[in-house]
Amino acid sequence: MIPRGRPTLDIHEVAARAGVSVATWRRRHHQAFAAAVQPLPGSVRPLIYDAAQVDAHLAGEPLPPLPSGPHPGDLLTDSEAGAIAGVTASTVRADAVNGLMDRGTERHGRRWWTRAAAEARAGREAQYKGRTAGAKDLAPRIARTDPRIREVAAIAEAAEAGQAQPVTAAQLAERYGVSTRTAERLMAKADEARRTS
Structure with missing residues (x-):
């Protein structure tokens, strides 16, 4: 959280204010700095620091306190919001x-x-219609049967009864606009449907 929109600095900007490179800062100054100045709550990758506190530390002065208590102008991360x-x-x-x-x-x-935006969002219902966490299906899902399977089964029955010519996977592939492998699957499912009916 960045209190009330205060100016902030990351470690690169802190080193620049101190007038050294980041490598030099980390090697010579960072340990003492980290012991004296805490990063702002919720800041990760990168850690950020209150500019007024950084300036006070670099000047050797006592650190000014951060504002306390929530304020509508506080800046929040996505998790905090x-x-x-x-x-x-x-x-x-x-x-x-x-x-x-x-x-x-x-x-x-x-x-x-802003905290104000997060609080305004709290009053609205969710716009997404996803699954509720922990929900369990009470009824099984309905398996939809491909209508082509019934047609292929009817063709096979007619061929067995001598009322039509048997069809090949290549003919079915051309008829339905699918690959030969898909036509073979349709034939296998049609045979299975005929055996179970």
Whole structure:
């Protein structure tokens, strides 16, 4: 979370403020810095720091405290916004893409949403009709029979009764516009359907 939209810095920007390269910063200064300045909550990859605290540390002054308590202007990650809105992080991202929530602000290579936007999202029902977590099917799914199987079975019965010529897989493939292998499968399923009926 970035409190009230305060300016923030990642480790590259911290090193630049100190006037050294990132490699030099990590080698000489980062250990003392990490002991004194905590990254902002929820920041991962990259870790980000409050600019005022970084400047105070670099100047050798006491760190100013971060604002406390929630504020509508706080910037939240997708996970934090989802926790407030009562949805998953992926739903927050999907809502932003589909225009159901504001697109957020990009900072340090990731998107952030205001607490106000997350709270507004909390009052709306989900727009997605996916499966409910833990749901179990009470009725078996209906297996749909390919109508071509019935036709091929009828042709085979007519051929056995001497009322029609037997057909080959190549003829069925041409008739249905499928591959020969698919026509062979249709013939096998038709034979199976005739045996079980």
